[in-house]
Amino acid sequence: MEQVINYIEENQDRYLNELIELLKIKSISADSAYRGEIKRGAEWVADRLKKIGFDHVEVKETKGCPAVYGDYLHAGKDKPTILLYGHYDVQPPDPLEKWTNPPFEPVVKDGALYARGTADDKGQLYTHLCAFEALITQTGGLPVNVKVFIEGEEEAGTGATDLFVEQNPELLACDAITISDTSWNRPDLPTIVTSLRGLCYLEVKVKGPSRDVHSGVYGGKIQNPLNAMAKIIAQLQDENGVIQIPGYYDDVVKLTEQERKDFARVNDDEYLKKEIGVKALWGEKGFSTEERNWARPSLDVHGVWGGYMGEGSKTVIASEGHFKISSRIVANQNPEKCCKMIKDYIESICPQGVEVEVKVLHYGEPVMVPVDSPYLVAAQNAFESAFAKRPQLVREGASIPITAVFQKVLKAPSIMVGFGLNADNIHSPDENFRLEHFYKGIKTCAYLYDEFSRVKA
Amino acid sequence: MEQVINYIEENQDRYLNELIELLKIKSISADSAYRGEIKRGAEWVADRLKKIGFDHVEVKETKGCPAVYGDYLHAGKDKPTILLYGHYDVQPPDPLEKWTNPPFEPVVKDGALYARGTADDKGQLYTHLCAFEALITQTGGLPVNVKVFIEGEEEAGTGATDLFVEQNPELLACDAITISDTSWNRPDLPTIVTSLRGLCYLEVKVKGPSRDVHSGVYGGKIQNPLNAMAKIIAQLQDENGVIQIPGYYDDVVKLTEQERKDFARVNDDEYLKKEIGVKALWGEKGFSTEERNWARPSLDVHGVWGGYMGEGSKTVIASEGHFKISSRIVANQNPEKCCKMIKDYIESICPQGVEVEVKVLHYGEPVMVPVDSPYLVAAQNAFESAFAKRPQLVREGASIPITAVFQKVLKAPSIMVGFGLNADNIHSPDENFRLEHFYKGIKTCAYLYDEFSRVKA
Known part of the structure; x- marks a missing residue:
């Protein structure tokens, strides 16, 4: 050589x-x-x-x-x-x-x-x-x-x-x-x-009244689709970053002690914080930053939109809210199964007074x-x-x-x-x-x- | 005459x-x-x-x-x-x-x-x-x-x-x-x-990493501003529609029995549901629809935006999320005081790993x-x-x-x-x-x- x-x-x-x-x-x-x-x-x-x-x-x-x-x-x-x-x-x-x-x-x-x-x-x-x-x-x-x-x-x-x-x-x-x-x-x-990691990517529509309505005349009377959308997203993970979808972690392969040790050698929270300009990192409790990113499923909203997004103020209750969301999944999770779990869960936690439409955009192993x-x-x-x-x-x-x-x-x-x-x-x-x-x-x-x-x- | x-x-x-x-x-x-x-x-x-x-x-x-x-x-x-x-x-x-x-x-x-x-x-x-x-x-x-x-x-x-x-x-x-x-x-x-009702209108920016980042490389490592924004909005009201801002109802004038009776004569939930095309009404428990709209403060998100809002999928963790929100306030609430309470509360519940910027746009008595x-x-x-x-x-x-x-x-x-x-x-x-x-x-x-x-x- x-x-x-x-x-x-x-x-x-x-x-x-x-x-x-x-x-x-x-x-x-x-x-x-x-x-x-x-x-x-x-x-x-x-x-x-x-x-x-x-x-x-x-x-x-x-x-x-x-x-x-x-x-x-x-x-x-x-x-x-x-x-x-x-x-x-x-x-x-x-x-x-x-x-x-x-x-x-x-x-x-x-x-x-x-x-x-x-x-x-x-x-x-x-x-x-x-x-x-x-x-x-x-x-x-x-x-x-x-x-x-x-x-x-x-x-x-x-x-x-x-x-x-x-x-x-x-x-x-x-x-x-x-x-x-x-x-x-x-x-x-x-x-x-x-x-x-694999990927499950979905888009969700939260539907309320048949038209945008005045927040004075209707505020307090009906569920606001944008408030309801926030409730749905907020219920996907708890305050410790644990995904709340029942059974979501069942198939996740557990890390060995050796893997955790190996990951720890690479993990560098201070370097990362500086690199992306945040004061604190965050994620599933009980796991290091790299463990969370490499060996645990994550769940991120990629985009949200709805209602009045222009300058100044408009007092409208929007008829619809939208969000795009994905979960990065890890061995040995199955993307089709995970997509279905996410969809079912979102449908199950839909607040009273609005309806949801959940669409799987794509997924990967x-x-x-x-x-x-x-x-x-x-x-x-x-x-x-x-x-x-x-x-x-x-x-x-x-x-x-x-x-x-x-x-x-x-x-x-x-x-x-x-x-x-x-x-x-x-x-x-x-x-x-x-x-x-x-x-x-x-x-x-x-x-x-x-x-x-x-x-x- | x-x-x-x-x-x-x-x-x-x-x-x-x-x-x-x-x-x-x-x-x-x-x-x-x-x-x-x-x-x-x-x-x-x-x-x-x-x-x-x-x-x-x-x-x-x-x-x-x-x-x-x-x-x-x-x-x-x-x-x-x-x-x-x-x-x-x-x-x-x-x-x-x-x-x-x-x-x-x-x-x-x-x-x-x-x-x-x-x-x-x-x-x-x-x-x-x-x-x-x-x-x-x-x-x-x-x-x-x-x-x-x-x-x-x-x-x-x-x-x-x-x-x-x-x-x-x-x-x-x-x-x-x-x-x-x-x-x-x-x-x-x-x-x-x-x-x-009076009005408190605010706009909130939720700030995360200094740039949009890849949700694969960073998902699970950091707080996602859009997920965090949802957590904030979701914490403004509980599942019964009660505004969670401490002391927010302190100044609200209580309805008399006579007023509740008068309101009941006007209240018509079935008519309203048909008018705006919803299957169920929703709001603060313990109050009728008109009581909630006329005599109780309400809280509505008017617009949310952030991240990728286009067609198809993009796996981005957005650097910022935004929302516009107002509360309709009732006698004898003070709009300046209420704006401050909303601002303070949102700042107090800001999730770890992101920062909030709360701006009062306007208010009225x-x-x-x-x-x-x-x-x-x-x-x-x-x-x-x-x-x-x-x-x-x-x-x-x-x-x-x-x-x-x-x-x-x-x-x-x-x-x-x-x-x-x-x-x-x-x-x-x-x-x-x-x-x-x-x-x-x-x-x-x-x-x-x-x-x-x-x-x-």
């Missing part, structure tokens, strides 16, 4: 320039005006794979933006097959005026590369391609069988990629999946994500990688080799919906080896990716596929 | 045509584009007063739209002086497309006159002017001293008229005030309003006319003479802010002899005023000032 690592060090500048090329492509999937740039993005990735030496490289059409497939299956049948997943599409760069430099003109500054997509996910996924190139040129091949599947609409979320995976289980069949699309809480704390998976151990070794620090196994409060689809269709664990930081401004102006993490990420990937080669397939 | 009543009957059609003339003037005070029409409205009223025989008629400039003043003070020092208050301005007619006929082209249909301002307040106030004309032409004068004060910005609510009253106490000095700007619950139930006022007894007699039915003394859940100013500055009771119906669509499309109520209203006014002449000044 020494030769490979030396080669990576010698070629750092070239890798950076290649990444800059990719970053200049405005592959915004959510905006159909950029379909040409999406095509350029897919073709760039496909060309690169071909140049590195991958076979069967093809831009695959989906019902949405195309995905890129390619494979390198020459390691032998006794070696595991790894599927690399990533996405070449990016979030829209708005608000443009908040960028220090234009989002599609990458710039290196203070040890980081600034551009839309640096951390999410072009820079992160490119670490793998660079490692493949280094391994192939320096050792004559890859130590494991590799399939590459880079999609183009992760940020659009239309479900087209999910459908492609469901319709192509043989093409994508593998023993494990690698994904670099997660980030660390703090720069001094390398982490590997082993679990993602939580994901959990067994912490004793040999692929995970291999990933930890690889991290340690590159970063000189054993990474913590952590969880993630958010969701990467495709991992649940992989889990279901491919029956393989997703090994989430992320090199980003929470502070990288993904989805925000001035998105960036530390050069140190890019270069060490390439090395980590080289070690990673090498480590994988010692796992029994 | 027989001669006066006969004269009114003979001149009904003329009165109607004069009112139609006034209704054609688009005297919309809230929209400065109609300032010319406001001027026309004031001049029309002034001209009419002059023609009837009033002295000192003048269009008085205020800081807002002008008011019209005129007096007829020839009844003698032993007779009371009555101030007639009304407003010649109207609400904007929007939404225009919901009107069956154009709002400023009055039309008679099914026994009612349809146009903006028919019931609120041109038609109602014109009953008095017609009665004055009938009394003067048929009896040679008015039986009491009368001052007329018709303002032009009641629907704009800038406070300019309040200021004018405060600055002109001698001009407007009187023993009682007559106002026809209220309405009956049901057409078979003539009512006189003896009490109006409740008003109560002593039910044994001889002017009120006179008004009841007048109603009975015209409608052949003794009117109920009722209260009103809404506010007419000027009455509190009259109470404070002129120290005189406002006798609220309204001829409208709750179903007249005031402030809404197809506003109308029953012709029967217009004609009987004129007779009531004739009887009214005659009855007043027997009250000891």
